[in-house]
Every structure is written in C-alpha cells, then in structure tokens.
Amino acid sequence: MTTRRTRPAPRPPEGTPPRTELARQAREVLAADVRVAHWAAADGAGPGTAPLSAADLDRAAAELRLTPDRVLAGWDRARLAGLVELHGDTVRPGWRLRAWDRDDSAVLRGWVALFDAWSLVHVSPEGIEATAVAEAIEAVPQVLSLLQLSAGPVPVPVLLDLLGQRVAELHEERCEVPYAPGAEGAPAGTQPVAPAAAPSDELNALLLDWALEGLAAVGALTLEPGHATLTPLGNWAVWVKLEQICVAAQSPAGNIEQPAAGMLLGCASLTPGPARAEYRAWLAARTVPSAVAELLGVARGEDALLRGLAFEALRVVGAPxxxxxxxxxxxxxLRPYALLWLAEYEGADPDDAQEVLSREEATWLWVDTAAAVADHGETGLLVRHLDSAVQGTVPALLEEVRAVGHPRTVQVLVALAAAHPDPALAKAMRRAAFQVHTGGGRA
Known part of the structure; x- marks a missing residue:
C-alpha cells in the first residue's frame, strides 16, 4: 500500500490582520457599492441586467452624491458581490447586504466574490484580441503569487517579465509551435508559413497595466510609480486561494489537477458539502472565465450526469x-438547467425554482435526469425517479415524454421498463419506447 504524500497548507502571511480588521477594510472598499445597493433595493424597480436608465442614474447620483459613472460601477459591483438580487425586473437586497453590518464572514465573502470577478469589473482595453486578454487573465494568479511571496513592493518590470513567461508557457502548453520550412519534425509536404507572432512587449505591458488597475479597483493591491504592492486584503485572499489548493491536493478526492469532466466525476459520489468544497478548490486554481467556459463545455456534452454536476459547480461560482x-x-x-440556475441566482427558493420551467422544459429535464440515473445510478433510484415527474401519472408522463424530443428517450424508457416491478407499467414503457424508436413519437 502506498502512502499519498501531502503538502502542508501554507501559513497565513506574517502580519495578516485579524478577520475583524480585514472585514473593516472590505467594508471600506465596498462602501459606495453598498450605498448603491441599498438605494436600488429600496427603490424597488430595478433595471434587470441592463444598465440603469439615464433618469435612474441622475436620480441616484443626486441622492447618493456620487457621479453617474460611479453609480453605474457601483451597481455592477453590487451585483457581482452578491449585495443585490434580481427578481425579474425588481431588485431586492441580497443576504450579504442584509447581514453587512453584523456579519464579517458575509462581508469577506462579498469582497472575495468581487476579487474573483476583477476582469469583469475593469473592462479590457479596446482593440485587443479576446485570446490575448484570456491569456493575461490566466497568467494573473502567478503575478499575485509573486506579489504575495515578496511581502512588499514589486517592480513592474519584474511582474511584466513573469507575465510574459507565463503567456509563453501557455502557448507551449497548447502546442503553438510553428514549423519552419524544412525543419526537423515538420510533416511531409508542409508549406512555408510565417511563424505566429508572440504578443509583443508593448501588448504584454498594456495587459499588465490593465490587470493591475483592475486588481487595484477591487482593493487587492496598491499602485505606485514603478511598483505594485498587495493590500492586506489582497494578501489574505491569495493566501486563502493557496490554502484551498493545498487542502484539495491532500484531500481524499484530490481533483484539483483534473479537467472539469474528471473533477465532476470524482465528485459524483460525494455528499453536497464535500462536493462543494471540491468545486471551490478546483475553481480557486483557475481563472473564473476559463473555469466557467470549461464547465459549460462539459455541460454541452452527452453525459447527463456531468451536465447536472456542471451546473452545481457553477452555483459555487455565483455572480461571475x-x-x-x-x-x-x-x-x-442546457436551457432547463440555465433557467433553474438563474432563478436561484435571482433569489428563488430551490424548491420553488422549478416553477420557471414550462411543462415541456420540465419533462425534458426529467428525461435528462433519468438518463443520468440510468447511466450512473441504481435501478431502484431510476424507478423512484418516476415520483418526481410533474405529470402525476405514468400514462400522462409517457405521453409527454414521447413528444418532448430528448435524444435519450428510447434508452430511458427501455431502462425503466427493465427496472419497474409492475409488469403492466413495464409493458407500457416498452410500447412507448418502440413507438418513439419507430417514429410514433419524436425521437
């Protein structure tokens, strides 16, 4: 039997303030955003996900004594920090806003949510390809780690050199190595092509400036001429991320290095609490945009179990x-899963969120969940899944399942027929499967 080697969790940086002091600093960073959140929630009629109207901006700016631009930024930041919830076109205070003055944990969680979404808060420079921006975002954790290890000001040229190295590594990891004409290893018949140009130093410098300004805008670091320094909040946040990575690396599940599909499968047998801990650790080791894109990529696949688990992991991501x-x-x-996710994000109770689905969407989701159970679960669980159908009776369910057009309908019905103990119901399921298979219902 081999013993798994574990790495020790990092210690908090020397001089890290107590949580009460960190929460005080987070309240300062988000003070204007909290005012905007209170104003929007008290006003009642919010703008949904669109920008505030010009009239709303002017009214809020006058009442809060802020510039219209700051009101607009505060609205965006309040949503990302979970200070407000959207219920249709109505804005309501989020639980973090309600607990803001008495719960330090709520404050710190709100600030960390904003920290994780720094690239959404600070708009990227115009005229730069999305790929270059994504690479810069993916390189930022290394920049933050260097700042944290340095425990003081770091010259911008040093950070620029690290950013350039990391971007080059990302190119290499993606095998973006062009063949020169006649080079050893070039496939036969390769035509001479100009090598892909690496991002210029000027581009890297522009992207680094953008990233540092974005992190400064959320209170993670301070900028002085020629150097950057993590704030106590930024120092603490980087340490928390490193701790999550180390804990995940030495946990029984240990899915930190897995791609999304492997991580989700590794979490399939876990109860909700440990699964969420694994999701958080996996997310902490990645940038939010790349993690969300990877999870949605898995959700688009054919495995229904992974589709459901991907949206569970996205619930941990939250506002970003x-x-x-x-x-x-x-x-x-993805529509039923996305609608449920959005309903819960906007404040609906998970038990009531199903109401946002049409009858057809709910039936489609029922078949998709049944497919996940058939592929990965026990036969008894598949039979019990019948009780969750909105139709109420098996004949009504079969009628609507035949028409819903899910690609796994036949397999689900056959699996149910094989598992169900009632011969008459099993026969009806086999008949429905045959009808769908032969064109008597939409496949």
Missing part, C-alpha cells in the same frame, strides 16, 4: 458566471 449562463439559455439541452 451569470452572463455566460444567461447566454446558454437558448441552447436546448
């Missing part, structure tokens, strides 16, 4: 995932 989740509502296989 909202634009991407909203964008996949039009995707037929």
């Amino acid at each position: 995932a909202e634009p991407e989740v909203r964008a996949v509502v039009a995707h037929p296989s």
Whole structure:
C-alpha cells in the first residue's frame, strides 16, 4: 500500500490582520457599492441586467452624491458581490447586504466574490484580441503569487517579465509551435508559413497595466510609480486561494489537477458539502472565465450526469458566471438547467425554482435526469425517479415524454421498463419506447 504524500497548507502571511480588521477594510472598499445597493433595493424597480436608465442614474447620483459613472460601477459591483438580487425586473437586497453590518464572514465573502470577478469589473482595453486578454487573465494568479511571496513592493518590470513567461508557457502548453520550412519534425509536404507572432512587449505591458488597475479597483493591491504592492486584503485572499489548493491536493478526492469532466466525476459520489468544497478548490486554481467556459463545455456534452454536476459547480461560482449562463439559455439541452440556475441566482427558493420551467422544459429535464440515473445510478433510484415527474401519472408522463424530443428517450424508457416491478407499467414503457424508436413519437 502506498502512502499519498501531502503538502502542508501554507501559513497565513506574517502580519495578516485579524478577520475583524480585514472585514473593516472590505467594508471600506465596498462602501459606495453598498450605498448603491441599498438605494436600488429600496427603490424597488430595478433595471434587470441592463444598465440603469439615464433618469435612474441622475436620480441616484443626486441622492447618493456620487457621479453617474460611479453609480453605474457601483451597481455592477453590487451585483457581482452578491449585495443585490434580481427578481425579474425588481431588485431586492441580497443576504450579504442584509447581514453587512453584523456579519464579517458575509462581508469577506462579498469582497472575495468581487476579487474573483476583477476582469469583469475593469473592462479590457479596446482593440485587443479576446485570446490575448484570456491569456493575461490566466497568467494573473502567478503575478499575485509573486506579489504575495515578496511581502512588499514589486517592480513592474519584474511582474511584466513573469507575465510574459507565463503567456509563453501557455502557448507551449497548447502546442503553438510553428514549423519552419524544412525543419526537423515538420510533416511531409508542409508549406512555408510565417511563424505566429508572440504578443509583443508593448501588448504584454498594456495587459499588465490593465490587470493591475483592475486588481487595484477591487482593493487587492496598491499602485505606485514603478511598483505594485498587495493590500492586506489582497494578501489574505491569495493566501486563502493557496490554502484551498493545498487542502484539495491532500484531500481524499484530490481533483484539483483534473479537467472539469474528471473533477465532476470524482465528485459524483460525494455528499453536497464535500462536493462543494471540491468545486471551490478546483475553481480557486483557475481563472473564473476559463473555469466557467470549461464547465459549460462539459455541460454541452452527452453525459447527463456531468451536465447536472456542471451546473452545481457553477452555483459555487455565483455572480461571475451569470452572463455566460444567461447566454446558454437558448441552447436546448442546457436551457432547463440555465433557467433553474438563474432563478436561484435571482433569489428563488430551490424548491420553488422549478416553477420557471414550462411543462415541456420540465419533462425534458426529467428525461435528462433519468438518463443520468440510468447511466450512473441504481435501478431502484431510476424507478423512484418516476415520483418526481410533474405529470402525476405514468400514462400522462409517457405521453409527454414521447413528444418532448430528448435524444435519450428510447434508452430511458427501455431502462425503466427493465427496472419497474409492475409488469403492466413495464409493458407500457416498452410500447412507448418502440413507438418513439419507430417514429410514433419524436425521437
């Protein structure tokens, strides 16, 4: 039997203030955003996900004595920090806002949510390809780690050199190595091509400036001419991320280095609490945009179990995932999951969130969940899944399942027929499966 080697969790940085002091600093960073959140929630009629109207901006600016631009930024930051919840077109205070003055944990969680979403808070420079921006975002954790290890000011040229090295590593990891004409290893018949140009020093410098300004905007670091320094909040946040990574690396599940699909499968047998801990650790080791994109990529696949688990992991991401989740509502296989995610994000009780689904969407989701159980669960669980159908009776369920058009309908019905103890119901399921298979119902 081999013993798994573990790495010790990092110690808090020397001089880390107590949580009460960190929470005080977080309250200062978010003070204007909290005022905007209170104003929007008290006003009642919010703008949904669109920017505030010009009239709203002017009114809020006058009442709060802020500039219209600061009100707009405060609205965006309040949503990302979970200070407000959207219920249709109505804005309500989030639980963090309600607990703001008495719960330090709520304050720190709100600030960390904003810290994780720094690249959404600070708009990237115009005219730069999205790939270059994504690479810079992916390189930022290394920049933050260097700042944290240095425990003081770090010259910007040093950070620029690290950013450039990390971007080059990302290119290498993606095998972006062009063949020169006649080079050893070039495939036969390779035509001479100009090598792909690496991002210029000027581009890297521009992206580094953008990243540092974005992190400064959320209170993670301070900028002085020629150098950057982590704030106590930023220092603490980087330490928390490192601790999560180390704990995950020495946990029984240890899915930190797995791609999304492997991580989700590794969490499939865990109870909700440990699964969420694994999701948080996996997310902490990645940038939010790349993690969300990877999870949604898995959700688009054929494995229904992974689809459901991917959206569970996206619930841990929270506000930063909202634009991407909203964008996949039009995707037929993701629509029910996305609608439920958005309903819960906007404050609906999980037990009531199903009400946002149409009858057809609820039936489609029932078949998809049944497919996950058939592929990965026990036969008894598949039979019990019948009780969760909105139709109430098996004949009504079979009628609507035949028409819903899920690609796994036949397999689900056959699996149910094989598992069900009632011969008459099993026969009806086999008949329905045959009808769908032969064109008597939409496949």
